[in-house]
Amino acid sequence: MPYVASMGTYLPCWGGRFHRTPGDDEDAVTLAVAAGRAALAAGLPVEHVVLVSRDLPQALVDSSNAAVLLAGLGLDPELEVTERLGGAPAALDALTSARPRTLVIGVDTEPAGAAAALVSDRVGLQVRIAARVARSLPVRTRNAVGAVHDYGDPRLLHHRGLLASLSAAWLDTPVAVAGVGNRQAARLCLDPPRLPTLGASAGLFAAAAMAEHGASGLLVGVEQANLSGVSVTPGPVELHRVEPPARDEPEGDTTPGADLPISLAAYERAFEAKVRLEAGRHGDGPDLDFPPRYRVGSDGSLSTDYTLVPLPRTGTVYAATTVRIPVPGSRSPYTVVIVELDDVGVRVLAKVTGADPGTVGIGDRGRMVLRRVAVRSGVPDYGYAFEPE
DSSP states (O other), rough: OOEEEEEEEOOOEEEEEEEEEOOOOOOHHHHHHHHHHHTTTTTOSSSSSEEEEEEOOOGGSSSSSHHHHHHHOOOOSSSSSEEOOOOHHHHHHHHHHHOOOOOEEEETTEEEEEEEEOOOOOOEEEEEEEEEEEEOOOOEEEOTTEEEEEEEOOOHIIIIIIIHHHHOOOOOOOSEEEEEOOOHHTTTTOOOOOOSSSSTHHHHHHHHHHHHHHHHHEEEEEEEEEEEEEEEEOOOOOEEEEEOEEEEEEOEEEOOOOOOOOOHHHHHHHHHHHHHHHHETTTTOOOOSSSOOOEEEETEEOOOEEEEEOOOOOOEEEEEEOSOOOOOSSSEEEEEEEEEEEOOOEEEEEBOOSSOOTTOTTTOEEEEEEEEEEETTTEEEEEEEHHHE
């Protein structure tokens, strides 16, 4: 029976109070990393990662998101990663079947949000499967080229989907229902928490709300006619929320441009240092190089043997400029900063995220966050941006 020891939630800053929108540089992977890092703040070990979503980047369907996910989380690249396609029931199933030291992450992009839960050995919020119903009601379908067809009958979905599955499961009145709108959930629960998403992350957001308030009872996740009911028993949980206040996305223009080419050889060579935010160290000296590079010694010899050292994720703006000239393929205006990372003497160049252009200046504090910095030849290219405090 799994015990949840730590949880993390993440909401993008853009959008309205009840409907968040991912930024131009965010996708399901960056949302997952943000929520996962919040859950990992407890410092507990991880041996397995499960990522549940219906919004994973299409460009990597024939590949995998595992390398970017593990690098962004700062975890061992040899860890097992399972990617599941599904909504709220799939995420709750993954949680209730997880073995100890498993990080379960649910992600949605419409509305946007992510939540993560870290399963421990025997201490924490206790979760146990109470019911599972699988019925066929394909209201929303996707064809071979990715086009979505929505049958668009909410009454059918409510009566022949949700209510019929609840009746088949013989469940008591739930504390929370994930996967439906908050108004619909209020008709099924006594005092349900307001959830910011409707998909895979919704059930984990509900579990976090129950943990926060010490609530016990039944948590139900639904998607079309599929249902998973989970019995939740309170326990000690370390909860970390990264949920900045919502605000409107800044105005800007995107100038059309040609598809950016990619060199996979260069992409692969720079991947670890860039996505893990690591510098190179030659020998035992204190100096670090970012990006890592070869060095020529005082005797003229070439040193190619360096070790990668993780860099801190916090720092201070050393210099800043705002670019207002349109750049093909990019949204403008935008701000670029040089950030002096804390305690290591390393400065990095990064684009500003999560702030209006021109509002970040010298001396501002913030943190480095994983973002999708570009799409090259259809491949999402990830790196780090600066998010001010």
